[in-house]
Amino acid sequence: MASENLDETDRALIALLQQDAGQAYAALGKAVGLSAGATHDRVRKLRERGVLRRTTVEVDPAALGLGVLAFVMVDSSAWMGDSAEAFAAIPEIEEAHVIAGSASVLVKVRTATTERLQDVLRRLYAVDGVSGTQATVVLETFFERPPSPGV
Amino acid sequence: MASENLDETDRALIALLQQDAGQAYAALGKAVGLSAGATHDRVRKLRERGVLRRTTVEVDPAALGLGVLAFVMVDSSAWMGDSAEAFAAIPEIEEAHVIAGSASVLVKVRTATTERLQDVLRRLYAVDGVSGTQATVVLETFFERPPSPGV
DNA sequence: ACTGAAATCAGATCGGC
DNA sequence: GCCGATCTGATTTCAGT
Numbered sequence: 001m002a003s004e005n006l007d008e009t010d011r012a013l014i015a016l017l018q019q020d021a022g023q024a025y026a027a028l029g030k031a032v033g034l035s036a037g038a039t040h041d042r043v044r045k046l047r048e049r050g051v052l053r054r055t056t057v058e059v060d061p062a063a064l065g066l067g068v069l070a071f072v073m074v075d076s077s078a079w080m081g082d083s084a085e086a087f088a089a090i091p092e093i094e095e096a097h098v099i100a101g102s103a104s105v106l107v108k109v110r111t112a113t114t115e116r117l118q119d120v121l122r123r124l125y126a127v128d129g130v131s132g133t134q135a136t137v138v139l140e141t142f143f144e145r146p147p148s149p150g151v
Numbered sequence: 152m153a154s155e156n157l158d159e160t161d162r163a164l165i166a167l168l169q170q171d172a173g174q175a176y177a178a179l180g181k182a183v184g185l186s187a188g189a190t191h192d193r194v195r196k197l198r199e200r201g202v203l204r205r206t207t208v209e210v211d212p213a214a215l216g217l218g219v220l221a222f223v224m225v226d227s228s229a230w231m232g233d234s235a236e237a238f239a240a241i242p243e244i245e246e247a248h249v250i251a252g253s254a255s256v257l258v259k260v261r262t263a264t265t266e267r268l269q270d271v272l273r274r275l276y277a278v279d280g281v282s283g284t285q286a287t288v289v290l291e292t293f294f295e296r297p298p299s300p301g302v
Numbered sequence: 303a304c305t306g307a308a309a310t311c312a313g314a315t316c317g318g319c
Numbered sequence: 320g321c322c323g324a325t326c327t328g329a330t331t332t333c334a335g336t
Contacts, residue, residue, distance in 0.1 A: 006215070014215075017208045021172065024329055038304045040331070053209040057168045061298045063202040064157070064165075069248070071222075071257060084293035091302050096293035097220070106222060106287065110298050136257065142235035142247035147212045147261050151242050175312060189321045191314070 006051065009034070011149040013042060014052065018146050021055045066110040068117055069138040073103035078129035080104050086127045092120045103134070157202065160185070162300040164193060165203065169297050172206045217261045219268055220289040224254035229280035231255050237278045243271045254285070 006014075012032045016023070029039035046052045061069070074080075080098060087096040087107060095108040107124075111117045114137070121133050157165075163183045167174070180190035197203045212220070225231075231249060238247040238258060246259040258275075262268045265288070272284050 014208070014210060018210065019205065019207070021206045021208045025331095026329075035305055036329085037306075037331085037333095041303080044331095049214070050211055051214040053211060054171055055173045055206060055208050056170070056297065057165070057172045057206050058204040059165060059169065059298055059300065060201055060204060063200070064298055064300050064302070066298055066302065071248075071250070081291070088294055091299040094298060095295045097222075097289040098291040098293065099222070100288045100290055105293075106289070111302070137251045138248040138257075139251055140232070140249040142249065142256075143239055144246045146207065147210055147215055147217055147245060148242040149210065149215050151215070151217065151262070176314095177312080186322050187312085188315090188323070192320080195314090 006149075010042060010046060010051075013039065014046070014149040017043070017052070017055075018149075061110055065112045068111045068114055069141060070109045070111075070117055071136045071138070072107045072109055072121065072124065073134040073136075074105040074107060074124060074127075074130055075102070075132035075134075076104040076129045077131040080129055083127060083129065090120060090123050092116070109135075157300070161193060161197060161202075164190070165197070165300040168194070168203065168206075169300075212261055216263045219262045219265055220292060221260045221262075221268055222287045222289070223258045223260055223272065223275065224285040224287075225256040225258060225275060225278075225281055226253070226283035226285075227255040227280045228282040231280055234278060234280065241271060241274050243267070260286075 009032050013028060016028055016031055024036070025039045025043070026036040029036050032039070034042070043052070061067075083105070084096065087093055087105070092109050092111050093107050094110055097106045098104060099106045109117060109120050111120060117135065117137075121135060124130055124133055160183050164179060167179055167182055175187070176190045176194070177187040180187050183190070185193070194203070212218075234256070235247065238244055238256070243260050243262050244258050245261055248257045249255060250257045260268060260271050262271060268286065268288075272286060275281055275284055
């Protein structure tokens with residue numbers, strides 16, 4: 001793993017880029033007291049070190065017609081540690097995590113309707129080793145945000 | 152809510168921007184068979200309609216020193232519908248959702264260590280109406296990705 | 303490691319199709 | 320709604336400190 005040590009300037013730049021990755025290096029630099037060139041250098045190094053991955057856009061799920069969000073506990077009768085691809089093959093699944101506890105995988109699912117959610121559950125049962133699911137439907141999302149560099 | 156109807160070109164542009172929001176409009180347009188100007192127009196309209204929100208950077212949580220991920224079911228003895236700010240005030244919380252089921256709020260928490268996770272649980276108990284928590288620690292994250300425009 | 307300027311390239315606007 | 324060109328402004332590089 002790469003050597004660490006993000007100083008306060010790096011963390012400030014990361015926070016600013018999380019808020020708006022499209023702003024000019026001159027503006028970024030002004031906010032942290034650096035020139036555009038120096039800011040460019042630091043951001044480039046953060047990318048090279050893998051601290052910053054891709055720059056992307058946040059999409060409104062509702063605008064894509066995805067109004068239903070649910071978390072599904074997936075119980076298994078076998079070792080699920082190498083089933084990442086099977087879950088990734090279901091596009092409605094946004095996240096999949098192996099967890100400690102009774103269930104073995106926790107997945108986050110977004111669909112247009114509850115009928116489509118049911119269809120995802122059906123496809124989950126088709127994954128090797130899956131013995132059961134417990135879906136929890138989200139009624140309201142308070143917020144979803146990126147990891148805070150300040151913690 | 153805004154009138155919808157994303158055509159196939161819009162969905163393709165969204166997918167391309169999710170992969171790399173930093174690429175030139177000329178390159179984007181080439182991929183979908185449009186000129187740079189027309190591509191610029193469509194993306195601008197997607198922003199105006201709120202389909203695309205901010206452009207941001209993906210950060211490696213481990214690089215920020217956040218090696219522990221957990222999901223916490225928060226039980227409550229009162230209506231939690233207006234407690235969004237109380238959860239948002241805890242920076243380690245990345246997501247907070249009101250859910251159907253026994254617990255009332257599900258939160259996603261990222262911390263440096265399990266000791267810091269315990270500290271977050273302590274702060275959760277301090278939130279008005281919170282009567283209990285059940286933390287589930289993630290052993291391995293298969294993947295985390297944005298909503299797919301293709302669904 | 304940062305500065306300041308120079309050169310290149312992409313973003314943004316506009317008239318016309 | 321898309322094209323092509325133009326102008327503006329940012330990105331990127333580099334010699335100097």
